[in-house]
Ligand code: GDP
């Protein structure tokens with residue numbers, strides 16, 4: 569079986585966009601209206617000659633009741649299956665209570681975590697990425713899933729943790 573890399577985070581941070589960026593094709597469903605991704609979707613992926621299973625997560629209604637609980641529940645399930653977790657945070661929003669709740673799940677699980685500071689589309693958001701050191705998960709990797717920036721360095725960190 570291939571190693572499993574799970575992409576977790578709250579709705580709309582860009583998880584599916586990042587999955588498509590890693591796959592080099594548009595397979596994961598990206599929506600401006602969050603909540604479209606089915607619960608968990610596995611893809612065959614490869615980086616630097618190493619194959620792994622890439623797990624996209626999501627699929628809840630962020631306006632629905634118990635949203636925070638569902639985010640953490642999704643993260644718990646994904647993390648159990650994962651060898652490495654990519655935790656995606658939206659730097660244009662910053663770390664929210666829901667993000668902090670996911671961080672607690674990740675800490676408990678004890679799996680290696682690579683922190684993707686997403687939506688760093690230009691120089692003005694770089695400081696916002698650095699602010700995510702405060703989450704206590706180590707180096708925030710600035711990426712723009714939309715434009716492709718930084719995803720290679722982030723994937724190098726993922727492979728180093730595998
Ligand atoms: P998910 O709910 O976490 O899977 O998020 P999606 O991948 O569906 O993306 C949610 C929204 O964020 C979409 O409108 C994306 O186009 C947008 N988005 C994703 N990545 C980036 C990025 O790097 N920069 C910007 N500006 N928008 C992004």
Ligand code: MG
Nearest residue numbers: 583584605626
């Ligand atoms: Mg999604």
